[in-house]
Amino acid sequence: MAGFGGLCPLPLRLGGTRAETAWTASDQSAVCRDLVAVARVLPFAHVVTDRDGAVLRYRGVNGLSSEHHPVVTAEDVGPLRFLHFVFPAEWEDSLGLRRSVNIKTAEASPANAAQADVLTAEVNNAAGRQRVTVGSMNAGGYVQLTVWGSYLDYVRIEDYGGATDKTDCEPEKTPYAWNFLNALRDARGSGYTRERGGLVHVENMALARAHAASWRRAERLACNANPGTALEKAEEWRQVLGVRRRDRDTDATLRTRNAAKMRAALGPTRATVDDAVAELMGPLYVRTWRNYDPTTMADDPGTFWPGVNPGAATRDLGGGAWYSDRQHVVVELVQPAAVGALEWQDKLADLTELLDLMLPATCTFDWVVSADSGFVLDVSRFDEGCLG
Amino acid sequence: MTTPTGGPAWTRSADFATYGGHLEKANFQGEPVINPKTDVDAGHLQRLSADLAALTRVAPFCQMSFSAVAAGSTVTVHECRLMTGVTAAAYDGAAPPAGFPGVTHVSAQVLAIEIGGLYSDDYSVSDIFEPAFASATCTSDTDPARAYTSGTSTVIVESGLTIGTFSVWIS
Numbered sequence: 001m002a003g004f005g006g007l008c009p010l011p012l013r014l015g016g017t018r019a020e021t022a023w024t025a026s027d028q029s030a031v032c033r034d035l036v037a038v039a040r041v042l043p044f045a046h047v048v049t050d051r052d053g054a055v056l057r058y059r060g061v062n063g064l065s066s067e068h069h070p071v072v073t074a075e076d077v078g079p080l081r082f083l084h085f086v087f088p089a090e091w092e093d094s095l096g097l098r099r100s101v102n103i104k105t106a107e108a109s110p111a112n113a114a115q116a117d118v119l120t121a122e123v124n125n126a127a128g129r130q131r132v133t134v135g136s137m138n139a140g141g142y143v144q145l146t147v148w149g150s151y152l153d154y155v156r157i158e159d160y161g162g163a164t165d166k167t168d169c170e171p172e173k174t175p176y177a178w179n180f181l182n183a184l185r186d187a188r189g190s191g192y193t194r195e196r197g198g199l200v201h202v203e204n205m206a207l208a209r210a211h212a213a214s215w216r217r218a219e220r221l222a223c224n225a226n227p228g229t230a231l232e233k234a235e236e237w238r239q240v241l242g243v244r245r246r247d248r249d250t251d252a253t254l255r256t257r258n259a260a261k262m263r264a265a266l267g268p269t270r271a272t273v274d275d276a277v278a279e280l281m282g283p284l285y286v287r288t289w290r291n292y293d294p295t296t297m298a299d300d301p302g303t304f305w306p307g308v309n310p311g312a313a314t315r316d317l318g319g320g321a322w323y324s325d326r327q328h329v330v331v332e333l334v335q336p337a338a339v340g341a342l343e344w345q346d347k348l349a350d351l352t353e354l355l356d357l358m359l360p361a362t363c364t365f366d367w368v369v370s371a372d373s374g375f376v377l378d379v380s381r382f383d384e385g386c387l388g
Numbered sequence: 389m390t391t392p393t394g395g396p397a398w399t400r401s402a403d404f405a406t407y408g409g410h411l412e413k414a415n416f417q418g419e420p421v422i423n424p425k426t427d428v429d430a431g432h433l434q435r436l437s438a439d440l441a442a443l444t445r446v447a448p449f450c451q452m453s454f455s456a457v458a459a460g461s462t463v464t465v466h467e468c469r470l471m472t473g474v475t476a477a478a479y480d481g482a483a484p485p486a487g488f489p490g491v492t493h494v495s496a497q498v499l500a501i502e503i504g505g506l507y508s509d510d511y512s513v514s515d516i517f518e519p520a521f522a523s524a525t526c527t528s529d530t531d532p533a534r535a536y537t538s539g540t541s542t543v544i545v546e547s548g549l550t551i552g553t554f555s556v557w558i559s
Contacts, residue, residue: 031436142536146521167425168426
């Protein structure tokens with residue numbers, strides 16, 4: 001289901017099969033994805049001024065009116081005219097939230113026929129000011145300045161309710177209140193009108209909404225009893241499970257960390273480990289590599305012991321060489337550009353903690369970003385061939 | 389047929405209320421989300437509405453590239469992306485397909501893009517676009533290009549050389 005109104009009020013429950021009424025988790029994820037993508041590349045503002053710095057036109061993420069304009073001052077240095085644009089460090093958005101400006105890139109260009117010279121724009125955010133300086137203005141010239149950099153550079157899908165594990169709502173495929181309304185109308189029998197409107201309908205609606213609210217509360221209780229779907233009780237789950245809290249955790253990331261930790265209680269079977277890692281890493285997870293398949297008991301070329309499959313004499317510490325890679329687990333990951341360094345490090349720290357908890361002490365583990373092209377060294381990817 | 393709230397994106401008139409935002413918007417009876425894996429909170433819709441309105445204010449209306457060879461000759465528009473659609477093929481700047489801007493020589497080294505006018509969005513809602521901001525680069529020319537608005541419907545593109553491939557955005 002999806003929709004608002006008396007029978008299916010907010011929060012919006014994703015799902016449905018009819019395009020006319022549905023808004024599925026996939027639809028919502030696409031909106032989140034594309035909005036975040038567009039936010040990353042669009043400029044913060046366009047502004048056109050004359051040679052003296054009077055703002056002639058302005059459009060910004062922060063608004064359109066004069067209160068949103070930068071303060072522009074003119075300065076003459078020898079024969080050259082410089083314009084200094086100082087943008088407000090923050091503004092209050094339409095929801096009343098303080099939003100930051102952090103100008104990082106600027107582009108200046110002539111904005112009328114009188115301005116023929118090449119213009120340069122230099123970003124200088126010293127002293128806490130969001131300042132851009134534009135040089136070389138002609139008499140009668142207009143300059144257009146476009147700047148990039150604001151809180152929108154860092155928006156996440158979670159800001160819009162997105163999450164990598166979002167799914168359609170199964171319990172309330174049709175609104176609870178609608179089902180109750182129909183049931184109440186049927187239960188009253190033919191002695192009562194079934195018309196929409198009038199006292200009977202009003203009473204049916206009121207009862208249906210009340211019943212629906214109680215069903216939603218029951219579902220909410222069930223969701224909060226599961227660390228994978230808890231929101232209000234996520235913090236309690238975090239404390240019970242011993243998950244470390246980061247200031248930058250979103251509801252969604254804390255939920256996945258709690259859920260992955262909970263799976264550790266199921267024991268270190270291959271399937272449990274894989275499921276827990278997949279839950280924790282989401283779309284970053286590719287697969288888990290192991291060197292030995294216990295279901296086939298096939299000979300493992302990486303396992304050596306004296307007499308049966310002797311290892312290299314150079315690794316013999318006395319009594320023959322014993323060594324094996326059977327207990328080594330390698331998790332293959334991908335690192336999309338959208339996952340910043342900080343988030344990536346957080347994910348790896350969580351993965352290490354989880355595997356350390358779940359795997360037996362005899363097991364070693366590692367992660368790779370690609371199973372066949374080397375490894376990550378510091379912040380760059382080196383192919384093994386480079387070091388060979 | 390549904391008619392969206394407010395004007396098309398290029399009117400820059402949207403605020404968060406255009407997309408259903410409201411300062412008092414809340415979940416029913418102020419209760420939290422039932423299941424965060426399947427539900428969207430009123431607060432998230434608020435955030436989406438506000439950010440979409442903010443981005444709509446600064447998004448370019450048009451990005452296009454074209455080649456000009458010499459004064460009076462044909463200008464070939466290689467690609468034109470408008471808020472209303474994207475060209476499927478290159479076209480002659482003097483004979484643009486319906487809904488796309490024409491590009492013609494004004495004089496040597498000066499070209500005019502006729503872009504202001506009435507456009508329709510995906511819901512067939514029409515409104516006027518007037519260019520307010522423009523920028524140009526000349527990709528096959530070491531001499532810089534410039535673009536500026538002229539009147540309510542024209543963008544002038546100038547370059548030190550007539551021959552070149554220009555890339556222009558207009559907002």
